[in-house]
Amino acid sequence: MNILQVTPTEVYPPKKGGHHRTHGLATGLSEVGDKVIRFVQSGNINRYFQRGSSWREIEQYREYIANSPPYDMARVLSKAGIRTSAFLGEALNLWTPSVLSDLINWADVILVEGPWQVRSISEITNTTPVVYSSHNVESEENLRMLETIGGSIGYRYVYNCEKEAIEYSDGLICCTSRDRDLFKYLYDADTNTIVAPNGVYKSDLNSSVTKSDINHILEDYDIQDDATVGIFVGSARQTNVNAAKYLIHCVKKLPESTSPFVLFIIGSVSEKVDTDDPNIYKTGFIEDLDPYYEIADLGFNPVSEGGGSNIKMFEYMVNGLCVVTTPRGSRGLSDFPEQSYIVSSRDNMGITIERVCENKIKMREIGSMARKYVSENMTWSSISSDLHTEIENL
Known part of the structure; x- marks a missing residue:
């Protein structure tokens, strides 16, 4: 099976739990015989000053890093505003690189890590199944926004992004059965739901x-x-x-x-x-x-x-x-x-x-x-x- 994994930002080498989950799933799926390619929408800013290909080999899979001013500006605005990668999905609607279109045509299924890009990826493809691969329930994880001045606006944006991710996806991957039940409670999620726990290498x-x-x-x-x-x-x-x-x-x-x-x-x-x-x-x-x-x-x-x-x-x-x-x-x-x-x-x-x-x-x-x-x-x-x-x- 050809699997396209889409992430907002670079996750390799992994430095946080979410990075390890993304890399772990890509590694594990490769080990069971799937061909995995990751599309990274916004790479490290330092890459603008480095020579070399946007492609790189990572252990058992490949990765394409799409550095571009619109994407990187969207990332900066996201982090400065509501401290998520929310605006990167909007940037995909403004410009879709040809390499992403080719990868979507190549893929049998697309795993989108986090809710921010799910709607945009789903709108780009009409035939390839899109799966929202969650790491937590974002509307729960970002409840602290409500304690800040103007935070309710950012929180509503996060909630709507996650709601749309479920509505536009063909499947949902959760870390725990608790997350699965919470998605059902908050969004009445009736999409195909898979519980895939975290693990070790x-x-x-x-x-x-x-x-x-x-x-x-x-x-x-x-x-x-x-x-x-x-x-x-x-x-x-x-x-x-x-x-x-x-x-x-x-x-x-x-x-x-x-x-x-x-x-x-x-x-x-x-x-x-x-x-x-x-x-x-x-x-x-x-x-x-x-x-x-x-x-x-x-x-x-x-x-x-x-x-x-x-x-x-x-x-x-x-x-x-x-x-x-x-x-x-x-x-x-x-x-x-x-x-x-x-x-x-x-x-x-x-x-x-x-x-x-x-x-x-x-x-x-x-x-x-x-x-x-x-x-x-x-x-x-x-x-x-x-x-x-x-x-x-x-």
Whole structure:
């Protein structure tokens, strides 16, 4: 099957959860035998000053990056206005490059990542099925707009974009059954709906971390042998910022009797939080997380808002970490074994951390069970194999 994946902006190399989902699906579908090409509507501005083709080979698939002033201006206006890629869809209606028309004719199905371009792509093609590939429910994800001056206008625009995406698409891909039900509730969505969860790469199953890598971190941060190490990984989205601030608050309140505890806040989220606790480290963005996963015991996801599911959860699990999360953070884990992660209310998060630190054997058992389940069921290849079948049946 020839699959055209359409994205508003560049996602490779992946730096955020949404990037990993987009790249993971493209990789997984390629691994099950599909031919995948990605059309990127607006690339990095630096590409205007670089020589070379707009085409590039990415692992098992190809990508075309369509840098053009109208598209890039639409992206800038979108980010400055309502902080989404909403206006890029409108720009597609003003100018459709011939390469996109050719790719649409080549494709058996088109997967549009996010709602912003669905209507425009659907209007360009009359015969190729268009599938809205969602990462969350945007009208839920952007509720904070309503708290800002004039935000109701931007929120209405987001709501209408998502509503049109469902109306104009031939199918809808959701991360979780919760998202599927919310789409149905908000928009009375009666389109063909597929639940394709987030996953992990095959390469995540085998660690290449050396003992030297581990010792380097342990020595740099002076981590004791008997210390429990926790990590929270995230981008600078407000959902993650709020979760990180709350986690820092809980860790600082741990009683002195608790065994030595070290927390790493990793990713751009660490630039948005402050702490003077000597046992909490903010690292910024780190390209290779494997050494940190190797020394960690606990993976945290104490979010209280947001839709979709967090890819960080599956990365924690495939690395054998014991996951501690909130009920909201556990969305997308309904099919997991009951004892493969720990759910705690935010009010009890501090107590939960304290109790978990007291039983490292149980902690490792939970991490091992989670790793086994994710390794056997949650690779992008296995997820994409099921997705391929569902798409064929549209």
